[in-house]
Amino acid sequence: xKRPLTLTARARGSRVRAYFxxxxxxxxxxxxxxxxxxxxxxxxxxxxxxxxxxxxxxAVQASLMSLVESRVxxxxxxxxxxxxxxxxxxxxxxxxxxxxxxxxSQGKHLHSVFVFIQMQRVGVRPDSFTFAPVLKSVARLCLRxxxxxxxxxAAKANVDGDVYVGTSLVNLYSGCMxxxxxxxxxxxxxxxxxxxxxxxxxxxxxNRKFAEALDLFREMQADGVELTEVTMVGALSACAHxxxxxxGKWIHEYIDCYxxxxxxxxxxxxxDMYAKCGAVMExxxxxxxxxxxxxxxxxxxxxxxxxxxxxxxxxxxxSRMIMENLKPDGVTFLGILCACCxxxxxxxxxxYFGIMKEEFGLRPGIxxxxxxxxxxxxxxxxxxxxxxxxxxxxxxxxxxxxTLLGACRTHRNVPLGRYAARKLLELEPTNAENYVxxxxxxxxxxxxxxxxxxxxxxxxxxxxxxxxxxxxxIGNVVYEFVASDCLKPEVRDLLxxxxxxxxxMGYAANTGLALYDIEEEEKESSVAFHSEKIxxxxxxxxxxxxxxxxxxxxxxxCQDCHVFFKIVSLxxxxxxxxxxxxxxxxxxxxxxxxxxxx
DNA sequence: GTAGGGTTAG
Numbered sequence: 001x002k003r004p005l006t007l008t009a010r011a012r013g014s015r016v017r018a019y020f021x022x023x024x025x026x027x028x029x030x031x032x033x034x035x036x037x038x039x040x041x042x043x044x045x046x047x048x049x050x051x052x053x054x055x056x057x058x059a060v061q062a063s064l065m066s067l068v069e070s071r072v073x074x075x076x077x078x079x080x081x082x083x084x085x086x087x088x089x090x091x092x093x094x095x096x097x098x099x100x101x102x103x104x105s106q107g108k109h110l111h112s113v114f115v116f117i118q119m120q121r122v123g124v125r126p127d128s129f130t131f132a133p134v135l136k137s138v139a140r141l142c143l144r145x146x147x148x149x150x151x152x153x154a155a156k157a158n159v160d161g162d163v164y165v166g167t168s169l170v171n172l173y174s175g176c177m178x179x180x181x182x183x184x185x186x187x188x189x190x191x192x193x194x195x196x197x198x199x200x201x202x203x204x205x206x207n208r209k210f211a212e213a214l215d216l217f218r219e220m221q222a223d224g225v226e227l228t229e230v231t232m233v234g235a236l237s238a239c240a241h242x243x244x245x246x247x248g249k250w251i252h253e254y255i256d257c258y259x260x261x262x263x264x265x266x267x268x269x270x271x272d273m274y275a276k277c278g279a280v281m282e283x284x285x286x287x288x289x290x291x292x293x294x295x296x297x298x299x300x301x302x303x304x305x306x307x308x309x310x311x312x313x314x315x316x317x318x319s320r321m322i323m324e325n326l327k328p329d330g331v332t333f334l335g336i337l338c339a340c341c342x343x344x345x346x347x348x349x350x351x352y353f354g355i356m357k358e359e360f361g362l363r364p365g366i367x368x369x370x371x372x373x374x375x376x377x378x379x380x381x382x383x384x385x386x387x388x389x390x391x392x393x394x395x396x397x398x399x400x401x402x403t404l405l406g407a408c409r410t411h412r413n414v415p416l417g418r419y420a421a422r423k424l425l426e427l428e429p430t431n432a433e434n435y436v437x438x439x440x441x442x443x444x445x446x447x448x449x450x451x452x453x454x455x456x457x458x459x460x461x462x463x464x465x466x467x468x469x470x471x472x473x474i475g476n477v478v479y480e481f482v483a484s485d486c487l488k489p490e491v492r493d494l495l496x497x498x499x500x501x502x503x504x505m506g507y508a509a510n511t512g513l514a515l516y517d518i519e520e521e522e523k524e525s526s527v528a529f530h531s532e533k534i535x536x537x538x539x540x541x542x543x544x545x546x547x548x549x550x551x552x553x554x555x556x557x558c559q560d561c562h563v564f565f566k567i568v569s570l571x572x573x574x575x576x577x578x579x580x581x582x583x584x585x586x587x588x589x590x591x592x593x594x595x596x597x598x
Numbered sequence: 599g600t601a602g603g604g605t606t607a608g
Contacts, residue, residue, distance in 0.1 A: 300605045334606050
């Protein structure tokens with residue numbers, strides 16, 4: 001008998017807050033208590049989500065034609081099926097549907113939309129069979145205003161109550177990043193089924209609203225709607241991003257218990273969930289179990305190894321992938337280059353960057369260059385890194401400059417740091433992270449005047465630092481902590497005790513990381529209460545002895561916390577997994593899986 | 599006959 005699990009919604013408004021606890025056992029189905037959060041369904045849609053349908057046909061013709069016709073004409077006339085362009089001729093509606101469906105399924109979305117418009121021009125009425133594919137095409141093209149017009153036209157044609165059309169509309173708005181509108185359509189649907197729920201859940205994950213996606217997942221289950229493979233893919237994706245391991249495991253159990261098909265989609269989502277939750281062994285187990293694998297699956301495995309500091313395993317996986325005759329793509333090489341970065345494998349990274357172009361004919365994107373700049377910069381090879389940035393065939397983006405700036409911080413390279421920061425701030429003057437990075441470089445060399453100037457610029461421009469936030473799951477409840485939080489006395493006392501103990505082991509707070517020029521004692525306390533340290537103290541207090549402490553942070557871990565965690569893992573004999581914004585740090589016995597490269 | 603799915607720099 002599996003453990004009974006209950007689910008609670010995320011409680012908002014408290015400093016330490018519970019997201020959810022894991023769910024019910026698969027046998028007993030998921031017991032969903034009353035909602036505590038109003039985060040999801042009260043989200044008001046943007047005005048005009050249900051625009052007046054009155055002038056629908058004209059709206060389609062006028063607003064859509066001007067937008068689409070100019071873009072489509074060049075390749076339309078050369079297309080293999082120009083028969084519908086005999087404007088003014090009667091067009092058979094069945095033929096139109098057939099052609100639209102064909103174009104949409106082939107990914108020729110502009111063609112699909114264009115045929116739809118021709119139908120309006122010659123007075124052929126579309127039906128639900130026509131709206132569904134054309135809405136899909138509009139969604140893929142991300143044409144918001146066109147989508148609203150087609151929505152209005154569907155209402156006018158009285159087919160918006162159809163479950164297929166409704167689901168297509170949910171998909172349309174979420175694809176256009178208008179998730180509030182998608183939810184409004186969903187709420188107003190007279191008939192819903194599993195597919196409509198899946199469309200909304202997936203929409204929330206695509207819109208990066210992961211906690212809300214899980215709220216919906218819980219609602220769907222409570223409503224007794226069938227949870228399918230597609231549902232689980234969406235929910236697992238949300239778990240992966242949130243680091244919600246216990247819920248992810250529950251879903252895995254459900255898949256096994258209910259015999260859901262571990263196809264490429266679901267298997268890849270599971271592999272990715274375990275990877276992003278730092279559970280590397282479970283990730284490998286799922287991968288081995290899977291019978292159907294494709295390039296997505298391999299990519300999830302390779303980047304999973306990479307972010308968890310298993311660079312060699314990532315490279316071995318790549319070799320196996322090639323042996324199994326799978327063709328790697330750009331994402332595969334991103335994982336490989338990322339693995340080389342985290343392992344500091346400069347020569348290997350250069351080799352794979354070359355292979356990518358020469359053997360596989362893949363043109364490196366800006367993200368591949370980003371990895372190479374990181375690899376070279378973190379290795380202290382600044383001339384090569386700068387040469388690459390200045391000579392690549394793409395315009396350097398802010399991430400490229402920020403990566404170089406980060407390497408300058410690692411190696412205390414103030415002159416190049418200034419140069420990179422100037423380039424970066426030209427492109428991205430309002431991102432606080434850029435100022436903090438440069439300030440950290442100055443602070444390492446006690447350049448307090450420069451820091452004061454930076455602070456003045458930030459104040460003048462009204463730029464505030466992003467608050468550090470760390471979460472930890474204890475007993476199936478996720479607690480969140482904010483940096484310099486108002487601590488409970490017992491957590492503060494424990495942190496003080498830990499610090500005293502660590503000081504005896506030679507730990508001294510790295511006060512150079514404080515953004516401002518402040519008194520030594522204050523500097524120490526500002527890094528002393530970084531959110532990950534608070535989460536760690538809470539974890540030491542509340543988790544069973546010997547269990548792995550898993551913490552997730554929204555920003556990159558600072559050098560001081562990194563040292564702190566290493567010593568805690570040694571002194572307290574605990575394994576600690578810390579996921580920061582870019583990668584995992586697995587601490588054990590006084591060292592970290594990242595080998596201090598991050 | 600129409601709708602819903604996975605990987606991706608720092």
